[in-house]
Amino acid sequence: MPLKVTSREKSMGVFIVSPEGSLDTDTYLILEEKVDVLLDTNPGMIIFDLEKLDYISSMGVRVIAKAKKVLKKSGGKVLLLNLQPQIRKVFEIIKALPSEQLFASVEEMDDYLYNMQKKNSGVWE
Amino acid sequence: MKTISKQLVLKNAISEMRVLSNTVKEFCEENRISCDVTHDIHLALEEIFSNIVFYGFDDQDEHQIVISFAIRNNTLVFVIKDDGIPFNPLKNKTPELEIPIEEREIGGMGIHIVRRLMDEIEYIRKQNKNILVIKKNNILTL
Numbered sequence: 001m002p003l004k005v006t007s008r009e010k011s012m013g014v015f016i017v018s019p020e021g022s023l024d025t026d027t028y029l030i031l032e033e034k035v036d037v038l039l040d041t042n043p044g045m046i047i048f049d050l051e052k053l054d055y056i057s058s059m060g061v062r063v064i065a066k067a068k069k070v071l072k073k074s075g076g077k078v079l080l081l082n083l084q085p086q087i088r089k090v091f092e093i094i095k096a097l098p099s100e101q102l103f104a105s106v107e108e109m110d111d112y113l114y115n116m117q118k119k120n121s122g123v124w125e
Numbered sequence: 126m127k128t129i130s131k132q133l134v135l136k137n138a139i140s141e142m143r144v145l146s147n148t149v150k151e152f153c154e155e156n157r158i159s160c161d162v163t164h165d166i167h168l169a170l171e172e173i174f175s176n177i178v179f180y181g182f183d184d185q186d187e188h189q190i191v192i193s194f195a196i197r198n199n200t201l202v203f204v205i206k207d208d209g210i211p212f213n214p215l216k217n218k219t220p221e222l223e224i225p226i227e228e229r230e231i232g233g234m235g236i237h238i239v240r241r242l243m244d245e246i247e248y249i250r251k252q253n254k255n256i257l258v259i260k261k262n263n264i265l266t267l
Contacts (some may be wrong), residue, residue, distance in 0.1 A: 024142065024171060025139055025142055025174075025175040026139055026140065026142040026143065026173060055164070055168075057168055057171050057172060057238075058172060058234040058235050058238060059153075059175070061234070062234075085252070086161070086164050090168070090238065092243075093238055093241045094222070094234050094237060094238065095222040095223075108225075
């Protein structure tokens with residue numbers, strides 16, 4: 001299955017990246033390219049909305065992990081949203097699941113972001 | 126006892142993943158293997174195949190990777206053979222799962238995934254070939 005990636009800026013420095021299809025050894029470069037472009041803008045947060053992602057292999061996890069590594073250095077964050085069961089399973093196997101940054105819905109994530117904003121009012125201005 | 130089998134010969138190129146993917150899906154569909162198990166087999170094969178393509182050869186030549194599938198007594202056995210450098214993926218130490226993912230090298234993840242998804246894995250080096258034998262039990266639900 002091919003991979004289609006869309007992204008949008010949710011708010012200043014916060015991007016939602018939505019990969020659709022299969023993120024595997026043959027397609028991971030498509031996501032990596034898009035993510036690299038975003039990383040160059042020094043974002044505060046990248047949210048991977050995985051609702052339309054049907055399949056992931058270790059090369060795909062690597063792209064997401066790389067984004068997390070880069071953002072961590074600049075105090076940014078990566079969030080994961082809407083993992084399908086087979087996707088969650090892969091993250092669990094390699095213990096890459098960030099339990100505190102996983103959301104079941106956009107509403108849940110928005111609540112989290114809103115609360116973060118309240119606590120760290122300096123960060124979002 | 127009926128044995129269902131299939132053999133696939135692939136080049137050592139990531140672009141061959143498409144062929145591997147389609148073959149796995151077709152085979153599983155033909156044999157009424159569940160979606161969950163199909164996913165696991167597909168992922169395991171991808172991890173192994175890509176490992177061989179990336180790390181298995183020390184030249185720029187085209188090589189063949191032969192994958193055969195067989196269902197025997199409700200167990201799926203697949204055998205992956207390549208003529209690359211001697212490489213036993215099972216000898217790799219378990220990746221350090223306690224370190225956060227972004228700090229780890231991804232290298233060992235593939236085999237770890239295969240180990241967790243499949244029931245048995247065996248490696249043999251024979252006649253200058255790497256041979257991996259992998260088994261998944263209780264393959265047929267119907």
